[in-house]
Amino acid sequence: MTAPLRRSIATVCLSGTLDDKLTAAAAAGFDGIELFENDLVVAPWSPSEIRTRCAGLGLSIDLYQPFRDFEAVPADRLRANLARAERKFAVMAELGTSTVLVCSSVSPEAIDDDDLAAEQLSLLADRAAAHGMRIAYEALAWGRHVSTWDRSWRIVERAGHPALGLCLDSFHVLSRDADPAGIAGITPGKVFFLQLADAPKLHMDVLQWSRHHRLFPGQGAFDLPRFVGSVLTTGYDGPLSLEVFNDVFRQSDPARTAVDAMRSLTALEDRLDPVREVPLRRLPAAPALTRHAFTEFTVDGNSGPELREALRGLGFTHTGQHRTKPVELWEQQACRIVLNSAVTRAQAPGAAAISALAISSSDPLSSLRRAAALLAPASPNVREPGETELAAITAPDGTSIFVTRPDDAWRSDFLPTGETPAPGAGLTGVDHLGLAQPFDHFDEAGLFYQSVLGLDHLATEEYAAPFGLTRSRALADPGRTVRLALTVSLLRRGDWAPAVADPQHVAFATTDLVASAEALTRSGAILLPVPDNYYADLAARFGLSDGTVTALHRHGILYDRDEDGGELLHLYTPVLGGRVFFELVERRHGYDRFGEPNAPVRMAAQRHRRLHPATP
Ligand SMILES: O=C(O)c1ccc(O)c(O)c1
């Protein structure tokens, strides 16, 4: 039985001084660090003081990096490089670290000759071995001549030096669409170090992609479980080490980034297939989710009346009043909205906001144990004596997530109002929630919801919307009972049209949207008018019949169709309470998305409606 995999983080992932970084990494539970040269150079401590500091925090220094432009150079340059290496070995001895990273050369001086590279790296490995140290050679995806893992392996194999091995970095391998399967064939013991980073699929210069857009595993588009599986097959037993260059993480609170980072490794390890005798640490399995139990809005004296009127218009009934708090329950079939007038979270005066979502789980205790293992913070418990235990965790933007029992025990906290139930509009339950995220926490939130609730990442899309570019990340549980659309305004600065660009919403499901819309029109609900131009374009794009387009148009229904013939019909309310709205959704033939192409139409219509409330 070998030991569990150790977890490390490169100092470049975190913001602040070396002191800030070490404190954050240790607090999040990391075992070690990769020390970047820059972090050492600007630190006020000597290398041996850094060593002591790390040891005191329980952190090992697993790698010193990087050493650049070493190999395949003319003879005079080689002499200078070896002299430079000796100085670095002295620093490493003081640091107490034995592995140095050597990235493949990017220098125009480098010669395209694998034999020369192998020979010179051997000389370096001789010097390293004399100090009891070793060299991990890494192919940068933009290396001058060596830019693929298999070429770096051919060179290491050719050198045949015990103190020379490979550093494999998932970014450099997967950014080039290389198949990692061949990695499993590397000679056992020759992978000296493993660096992990995820990234979104981007079509851009690979160096820029690497230096600005890397993400923690699970946040991007790479298949990291498969990559790590190949590396572990070689017998690699060093740390899983995160090396993520990211413009947001570089300037964010390092304590928080380190927790996000640790969550990514915990979730990754849980997804690894068993390999050799590696004792993998597993999370409590994500229990089946049974539904959106309720969604809570905080409201005040301005937004409260507006939301109540809108809910009545949509066919909801105020069925329950909380026994001890100014909190109302509104229902229609399995749609439950809670309006909370006790101020629980700072927000703009007059604005409404989604302050909590409640998801019912087939096994709430396991859901909460899984959340705790993923370092999800527990929300403060504000339960009064006699009230139902409602355990909650806090999402990255501060929203509470209640995990409830399928029997809806929480409803006993509400006393019936005795109001006669409205006939309703055929809304059967919650289809999805649209949760706008702060830009700096979008990637963190995606991983958080996916890993904690056990949701699949269906897709990430971008669209040009009237108030800026919007990115959306579609998440859903395997049974499609809980769906979330996380959105973010890219590069948002200032407050131009924030209420239209960054609202949150609840989408209710119906099995017949035209019938629901007719019922709403009869009951005088205020729905969002959609411009004529949209319907002209719709007819042209999808080849819909005149009759269909007229029926959609009459009720302001938007339409989308996927490649498999799945269809979405949906309509919206105007923005309510400054920042929220409702949507009605009918899915047909397995449509699995959120009608993202229609979001810009909705945003423009909502803005028009705010500025010109009386006109269509
Ligand atoms: O961007 C770089 O220079 C760089 C340095 C070291 C690495 O391990 C790496 O993957 C990239």
Ligand SMILES: [Mg+2]
């Ligand atoms: Mg690397």
